[in-house]
Amino acid sequence: MKKILLVFDGNHFSEGAFAFARELNEKNPILLTGVFLPQADFVDLWSYTDGAMIGPLFLSRIEGEDPGKLDKNIAHFELLCQKNGIDYRVHKDFTELVLPELIKETRFADLLIIGSESFFASLGTYEPNDFLKDTLHEVECPVLVVPEDFSFPKTNVLAYDGSRSSVYAIKQFAYLFPEFASNTTILVYAKENGEHSLPDELNMEELVARHYKDLTITKFNADAKDYFRTPLLERKKAVVISGSFGRTGLSTLFRKSFVNDLIRDHKIPVFIAHRK
Numbered sequence: 001m002k003k004i005l006l007v008f009d010g011n012h013f014s015e016g017a018f019a020f021a022r023e024l025n026e027k028n029p030i031l032l033t034g035v036f037l038p039q040a041d042f043v044d045l046w047s048y049t050d051g052a053m054i055g056p057l058f059l060s061r062i063e064g065e066d067p068g069k070l071d072k073n074i075a076h077f078e079l080l081c082q083k084n085g086i087d088y089r090v091h092k093d094f095t096e097l098v099l100p101e102l103i104k105e106t107r108f109a110d111l112l113i114i115g116s117e118s119f120f121a122s123l124g125t126y127e128p129n130d131f132l133k134d135t136l137h138e139v140e141c142p143v144l145v146v147p148e149d150f151s152f153p154k155t156n157v158l159a160y161d162g163s164r165s166s167v168y169a170i171k172q173f174a175y176l177f178p179e180f181a182s183n184t185t186i187l188v189y190a191k192e193n194g195e196h197s198l199p200d201e202l203n204m205e206e207l208v209a210r211h212y213k214d215l216t217i218t219k220f221n222a223d224a225k226d227y228f229r230t231p232l233l234e235r236k237k238a239v240v241i242s243g244s245f246g247r248t249g250l251s252t253l254f255r256k257s258f259v260n261d262l263i264r265d266h267k268i269p270v271f272i273a274h275r276k
Contacts, residue, residue, distance in 0.1 A: 001087075002028070002110040002176065005141075006077075007035045007102065013073045014115025016148035018080060020269065021113055023152050025086045027179040034077045035105055036070055036092040099138070106139040111176060116145045117266050142172050142273035144239075147266035153239035156185040156212065157228075162199035165243030167207075169273040173241045174211040184236075185212035188227055189219045230267040239269045 006021055008014060021032050074090055081088035091105065106112050156173070160166045174181075187208055189198045198204065198219055209215050220227065233240065242259050262270050 001031055003031045005033050005035050005105055005109045005112045007114055008073060009037055011069050013076060016150060017113045017115035017146045020146045022084050031087050033089045033091055036074055037098055103138050106141045109141045112139055112141055112143045114145050116263050117148050145263050145270045150269055151237040154183055154237040156180055156183045157238045157240045158187040159240060159242045160187055160189045163243060165274050168275050169241050169243040172273040173271050181211055185215045187217045230265045233268050239271055241271045243274055
């Protein structure tokens with residue numbers, strides 16, 4: 001049984017993120033921990049100098065926030081879990097140090113699920129914001145970013161750029177989701193310099209083919225972003241598996257805004273894992 005964290009901003013409840021967890025529970029029972037973070041003040045949250053973060057990892061709670069909304073969301077979560085036969089826990093009462101506490105929660109979980117549209121929507125933007133990016137980079141377990149409206153995956157798209165991070169993400173996805181082994185699986189390789197050969201091709205084929213029987217390897221000589229256009233992946237009912245996401249150590253594909261674009265479009269789930 002996997003322990004999965006489902007994180008909610010106190011004022012927003014992601015039905016899409018819960019729906020994904022419910023589907024996982026139907027395939028293999030899980031322990032679902034609802035983590036309810038307070039509404040937060042993002043003013044002067046981060047300061048950066050030449051790409052380096054200065055100042056503490058700190059979020060302050062907004063004075064006068066509506067605790068009734070948080071309580072309603074918790075009650076809704078508990079009711080949904082009970083109706084769907086999901087073993088669950090509720091974590092709340094965070095202090096002002098929201099991000100460090102969330103990171104510590106992920107240390108003791110197999111997977112973190114985030115609703116891409118609702119996660120700290122109080123920023124008033126549907127772009128992947130700085131807090132979301134830093135959360136994805138700092139967490140200590142893999143992350144699944146889920147839109148509100150999605151199709152449960154029938155196709156696994158493994159994004160491989162030859163890096164250790166991309167291989168790590170592919171392995172973590174296989175270990176966490178053996179129930180997806182029967183899905184059509186496409187390993188997509190692209191390199192910024194247009195390199196034709198797939199790095200460690202024999203080793204990668206030996207690894208991935210052990211987990212996925214219906215496997216296709218696709219190489220791109222140019223920009224691979226065309227392959228990741230959302231309508232194509234939507235039709236395939238896909239989940240995309242990617243390596244690093246953050247301010248440093250980004251994969252080649254992310255430098256081309258591939259993961260950022262997928263999250264921003266809010267159409268398909270994106271699985272992200274990276275080595276600490």
